[in-house]
Amino acid sequence: MTTAASHAHGVHFGRRDVQNVAMGAGAITLLVGALGFVPGITAAYGDLAFIGPDSHAMFLGVFQVSMLLNIVHLIVGAVGLTMARTYSGARSFLLWSGVLYVALGIYGFAVGTASAANVFALNLADNWAFAALGLVMMACSWLFTRHAPDET
Template identity: 40%
Template sequence: MTHSTASRQARGTHQWLALVIGVVYLLVGIAGFLVTGFSGFVEHDHGQTLLGFAINPLHNIVHLVIGLLGISLWGTSGGARTFGWLLLVGYGAAFVYGLFAVGNPEINFLNINTADNWLHGLSALAGLLIAVWPARARTVEQPGSTETLPRDVR
């Protein structure tokens, strides 16, 4: 019996992390709309929270977009790494923004509280982890030799 080299490829850990983070953010975005509805799009009201995290409809949309990106990019190693870089830059910027926005309703259009800000910082770090996760080694068998190549080499 011969096995095709085009058969299903093993996914890297960074890809699974991208998928999990994408699914979690998608579910949080959907659940957020169950709490906020669609009114008060950029309202700053910490009375609207989901598990202690402040939300508003705009914040929910951001979660949906991040979730959809993770789900759509996880399938390839390069796509997952791109998602990681997007998380790092996007949530890194959100974390810095949150340092100024928390406690300042005039600029806090995403309704960020301290818990959100910590989660954004952790999400940025998760993005860095996904982006730079080491490539897995794989064994490529050719008649008469075995050669180990990085997983991302195709």
């Protein structure tokens, strides 16, 4: 007797793998955006500014955040949860939010931490994390859809 439920390859809980990955990415991003507003999880919470490098609040004591950056995470997370409802939406979410996060990482490297152009209040840890996260999301958009048939 087996305990494994029979299911089609790449389909779990009635959703395809790419949808589950997009749902997870959206939920985590939404959670990070919300936790960025929680004192204690965000160190120096009193220094949280809406925009710019003068926001010295540190999410998990490592990542510099601003209210604007937290709002971006909340929006990306909500979009991810919404788009994960369909196969093509999930794939598009992972691809384009990956592009967004890579661009955000590159932007952070380009403007530097002390520049007035650093409107999201990014530090070096943010830049590397966004670049890596974006690449992983883009890879997932391909890896979890390369053998799946087109949605009808």
